[in-house]
Amino acid sequence: NAGVMQNPRHLVRRRGQEARLRCSPMKGHSHVYWYRQLPEEGLKFMVYLQKENIIDESGMPKERFSAEFPKEGPSILRIQQVVRGDSAAYFCASSPPGQPSYNEQFFGPGTRLTVL
């Protein structure tokens, strides 16, 4: 059973470009979470999605950031018009169906975004 997959592992963008980060959850998992990790810090929650639904996006900046988890295909975190402050590692995690708080979140390897 493959783990959580994220791609790309490294992404370089110039200011003003768009960044698309992909996350394929573990097989059978229907909950996806995105976190951001700035250098020397812990992770910060961004958004929680289930298939075709955004459940909680309270940690996501109101502008330029969006996330989706379509019926088919990976979850996408999209950052429009990137700025240098968006440079960070972005982690995706997934958990199986059921009460999320009872289930372990399995993490992907992360995507390191660098904005030049």
Added chain:
Amino acid sequence: AQTVTQSQPEMSVQEAETVTLSCTYDTSESDYYLFWYKQPPSRQMILVIRQEAYKQQNATENRFSVNFQKAAKSFSLKISDSQLGDAAMYFCAIMDSNYQLIWGAGTKLIIKP
């Protein structure tokens, strides 16, 4: 709002010895979960151990154990017989009914051979 505090930015221990990493937290909820995650240089986040707040018994996983003091809101991680492969960043995290993981800033663990 929940908070997690790891007061030790860095800890070092001699190989084969025991080390304890500290974590304190704050939450207004009575039911929650606590986690220790390990992040090696590969940056992969790996679950080390998990504790349900309603359980009084401290969780253990082989060489890893916790000292959970609910009244003091303390959740320390003890690593026995430290090995070189234990070198990593260790993060303490809490999850409540909002299913968000709230993370501490991490402790860098160095293992001296």
